[in-house]
Amino acid sequence: EAGVAQSPRYKIIEKRQSVAFWCNPISGHATLYWYQQILGQGPKLLIQFQNNGVVDDSQLPKDRFSAERLKGVDSTLKIQPAKLEDSAVYLCASSFSGGAGYGYTFGSGTRLTVV
């Protein structure tokens, strides 16, 4: 099966600019996750979608971050305006279900550098 697709792979922007990331999950996976991983740390969940509905966005900085999954398939994550501390790898993952027993498949990630 095809994996989780993400683009772009790398992005460098200046602070206060905006940026958007795209993710296409594995076909048939109802649950999609966006994670932020800062160097040397574990992944931090930003937002979880079940089909096209949000089920967890408790750690999403909503004043600057937004995400959507309008048709329940691919998703975009946006940052506006970016801050220096947003420099990280943004990982998209998908799973068959959001339930307890399923591991995730991650995309290759987008490495964001804010200067």
Next chain:
Amino acid sequence: QKEVEQNSGPLSVPEGAIASLNCTYSDRGSQSFFWYRQYSGKSPELIMSIYSNGDKEDGRFTAQLNKASQYVSLLIRDSQPSDSATYLCAVNTRLLNAGNNRKLIWGLGTSLAVNP
């Protein structure tokens, strides 16, 4: 106490040895436990999942779960230099999100170096 704890390492073992990676968790109601491997500059990759007490073997990897003691471990037999990576432990806890799904809590990872 952090919800999922791992020693950051680095854990250094010689090639051919057994590498032992440990993870403790705080929520006694946790049901699912996962080990992910992350090479430098790459995304995490699921290598083992375990749901019941005891051992689960897959090739050179063995996951061990002890719910009474609240720890899960990963053993890598015959360690190879290609096993050098960060190993992340993830636990599905009783914390529920708005969709009534259990939240997956991640450890910070243990860095493993296998020396030839």
